[in-house]
Amino acid sequence: MTPAPGTAPAAATQDDVLAVRNLDVTVGGRTLVEDVGFTIRAGERVGLIGESGSGKSLTALSVMGLLPEGLRASGSVRLAGVDHDLVGADEARMSRVRGKEIAMVFQEPMTALNPTMRVGRQIAEVLLIHRTRPDRASARAAAVELLAQVGLPDPGAAAQAYPHQFSGGQRQRVVLAIALANDPALLVCDEPTTALDVTVQARVLDLIVRGVQDRRSAMLFITHDLAVVATACERVMVMYGGRLVESGPVREVFTRPRHRYTQGLIGASDLTVVDDRGRLATIRGSVPPAGRFPAGCVFRNRCDHATEVCATRPEWIPTGPDSGYACFHPVPGSAAPGATTPTNQEAGRG
Numbered sequence: 339m340t341p342a343p344g345t346a347p348a349a350a351t352q353d354d355v356l357a358v359r360n361l362d363v364t365v366g367g368r369t370l371v372e373d374v375g376f377t378i379r380a381g382e383r384v385g386l387i388g389e390s391g392s393g394k395s396l397t398a399l400s401v402m403g404l405l406p407e408g409l410r411a412s413g414s415v416r417l418a419g420v421d422h423d424l425v426g427a428d429e430a431r432m433s434r435v436r437g438k439e440i441a442m443v444f445q446e447p448m449t450a451l452n453p454t455m456r457v458g459r460q461i462a463e464v465l466l467i468h469r470t471r472p473d474r475a476s477a478r479a480a481a482v483e484l485l486a487q488v489g490l491p492d493p494g495a496a497a498q499a500y501p502h503q504f505s506g507g508q509r510q511r512v513v514l515a516i517a518l519a520n521d522p523a524l525l526v527c528d529e530p531t532t533a534l535d536v537t538v539q540a541r542v543l544d545l546i547v548r549g550v551q552d553r554r555s556a557m558l559f560i561t562h563d564l565a566v567v568a569t570a571c572e573r574v575m576v577m578y579g580g581r582l583v584e585s586g587p588v589r590e591v592f593t594r595p596r597h598r599y600t601q602g603l604i605g606a607s608d609l610t611v612v613d614d615r616g617r618l619a620t621i622r623g624s625v626p627p628a629g630r631f632p633a634g635c636v637f638r639n640r641c642d643h644a645t646e647v648c649a650t651r652p653e654w655i656p657t658g659p660d661s662g663y664a665c666f667h668p669v670p671g672s673a674a675p676g677a678t679t680p681t682n683q684e685a686g687r688g
């Protein structure tokens with residue numbers, strides 16, 4: 339096939355942790371995912387975006403060998419250090435890979451947790467099954483340590499609790515602790531923060547990114563939220579109609595999208611960035627060219643009160659000749675000490 343514009347051929351190198359080639363997913367006579375190919379390097383964080391039904395989840399599920407009954411994958415999915423293809427691998431082989439070399443975090447944490455088992459034990463089991471810890475006592479101690487790493491207060495007590503005793507955000511932290519337990523080479527996340535309260539989304543996203551960075555794990559991150567991709571990922575791939583249509587560094591794809599679908603997606607989005615003083619800016623329309631942001635800006639999650647508060651404010655600054663405007667105001671709870679907040683004060687928001 340001729341590669342779609344902006345998609346790199348899936349040529350595996352020694353640094354690649356994952357190499358997907360010619361992946362098709364079919365059901366009956368219907369092709370749902372067609373000729374998808376990509377690689378992910380060790381430690382690389384890659385976003386996968388695209389409209390609903392474009393094939394993102396089926397691509398991720400194929401990588402993990404978890405396609406729903408009746409769907410069939412063909413092509414090749416190779417993982418570094420695993421001597422067989424994951425496409426067509428039987429369940430016994432896949433269960434040795436899953437939870438060890440590849441781990442996953444889905445949208446709804448309850449689907450990943452056993453409601454009748456204390457969470458400390460659920461984490462310990464993953465360590466024992468894959469023989470990462472030699473005995474139950476050290477697995478339990480490691481479980482408490484993992485719960486501390488994902489920011490649960492009083493991790494010793496948390497280990498003794500059942501899933502229903504946690505909030506949604508806390509449950510997703512537990513799922514993350516399980517996913518990271520064996521230092522996977524690849525973490526696959528499918529909308530991991532979408533079901534969470536908006537106030538905890540950024541914190542959980544932070545923990546995911548920190549968790550993979552600390553372990554030098556690679557990450558494949560599915561989301562609808564471009565700002566999340568901009569925060570969490572270095573590279574982004576775009577799916578449309580079951581095919582991968584574009585791929586590249588996040589800033590390049592977001593500033594110079596090549597495929598018509600990506601151009602529409604970016605053009606219709608509001609993105610937000612945070613500058614080095616902890617202030618948040620909403621970029622309306624599209625992202626301005628690289629270098630137009632103040633130094634130290636990082637992308638953050640969507641700002642949903644900017645339009646009515648800021649649209650008429652003089653603090654709106656043009657961010658590029660054809661790319662809309664930004665309005666700075668503080669990120670709730672995370673403004674850097676000493677950050678000036680004129681927009682916020684004028685708007686009477688704290």
Ligand SMILES: Nc1ncnc2c1ncn2[C@@H]1O[C@H](COP(=O)(O)OP(=O)(O)OP(=O)(O)O)[C@@H](O)[C@H]1O
Binds near residue numbers: 394396
């Ligand atoms: N079990 C199934 N049987 C038949 N068709 C399916 C099945 N699961 C998914 N599909 C179809 O495959 C296509 C791709 O689905 P997929 O879930 O990968 O999309 P997606 O990009 O992840 O969408 P969303 O963002 O809404 O989760 C869709 O047309 C969907 O209806």
